[in-house]
Amino acid sequence: MTIDHVDLARVDLNLLVALDALLAERSVTRAAARIGIGQSAMSSALGRLRVTFGDELLTRAPEGMRPTPRAMALAEPVRAALRQIQCLVRREDSFNPATVERIFTVSLPDSVEVLLGPRLLAYLRAEAPGVRLLLRTIDRTRILGELDADQVDLGIGLFSEGQAHHKTRLLYRDRYVCLFNPACVGLDAPISLEDYLRFPHVLTSLRGTAHGVVDDALAKLGLRRSLAVTTPSFVAVPFLVRDAPVITTMHARVAHFFAGTLGLSVSPAPVALDDVAVAMLWHASYDADPAHAWLRRTLLRLAAELENPDQSGQNSAINPVPTTTTISESGRPSRA
Template structure:
């Protein structure tokens, strides 16, 4: 489609900025505060937007302002346009990690934070001191909305779904092992199935359910296990295992790391479990952003290395 410059010249870009804020906040007062204008000015912008799109866009309801179907359809394309404009204006032709100033918001489980965090921060302090990190817990049910709302730059974890505007890259695949305190349970690797079921287990579940992949595998064999505790936090599990005669079936990278530092033991799992895929997820509008691309490559490199690898070794910004 040819660009109608005369028609576009009548459009105030600030109106699109206001519309995005209104759709994000669903409140004239909060939207005004978000972009730093008065409430009356935002009300006037909403009136102009309603005339421009010939639609109410936001209507009052008992729960607050509710977007119309037309507004909902506009939300995602609008954010894409604004991101493109922002990138066009601010993107540096020559990205230099040593001098750039930027904050990245990463959403990830505590297991990945302990595996990647130390090497990531070591690298950034040495090579990109102007880049800061805001780390947040990942919530699977909300992460796509968080990416769409630009509240998260990158999500790391175990993702199986996304939409066409969400990009995904595999970081690594991991297997499972049994983590245990040999002194307390009196076992040594490899643990057999009967011994595996003789002791109670610790289950880590981000879905707040007392059922995991191990229980599915045992059900196929007509067996079951006893759970001592279920927790959403991976990092507490090794300390529970160190203190009590319980077993934990964990991702091998994390379990092996803690076994070495806490004097614990690991064993192959005596049931067949599929490997898990750890991925990185982001919004497609950041594909060509050089700083974002550099961060993705850095995380991919660090995730593919052994935990003992020097994190300051050369990391390419090419993709």
């Protein structure tokens, strides 16, 4: 499309900044604070936006301000345009991790935070002390909306949904293993399917659903397990297993980490389970952002340094049950 410079010159492009803030905050007061102007100035900007687009854009509602269908259609193109403008005016070659000041909001499960969090924090303090992290527990039902609203910079986890403007990159693959306290259950690895079903299980479910991938796999065999506890916390599970005659099925890297720390045992799962793909998820408008791209590269490098239990000398004798990895690079929900 040919640019009509005369027509475009009549438009105050700062109004797009105001519109983006209004759609993100859905409040004149909060939108004004977000971009550092007064409430009256933001109210004036909203009035001019309504004239420009010939639409109310935001209407009053009990919960605050509700965007109109026209506003919702504008949200994504406006944000993408602003990101592109921001990348144009920033000099990529001037980006320096040692001097950058930036806060990154990252949503992730606590199991990934345990593995990558300490490494990432240590690296940032040494190489990018001006970068701060705001870590949040990921909610898979909300993460896409949070990325679209610019409330989250990066999601990490197992993802199976998304649109064209949601980008993913594989961080690492993992497999499922069993974790248990041999002193409590009186078993040694590898455990049999019979013993696996004889003891109750601990299930991690971020949605609070008492059903996971293990239950699906057992159902194909006409079998069921009993559940002792369902918890949303991956990190709590090894401590529950430590003191009770129960078994849990979890990702191998986290399982081996806690097995060594808490004196627990790891065994291949006696039922075939697909591998999992832990990936990064972000909004495409951040693709060319130098700081965001640098963070993604850093996470990729740190993830590559994670010890793979299948290749470590300590666990080389443990052979997992053969599985067929059918998960796409964007991953899938994980509840074992």
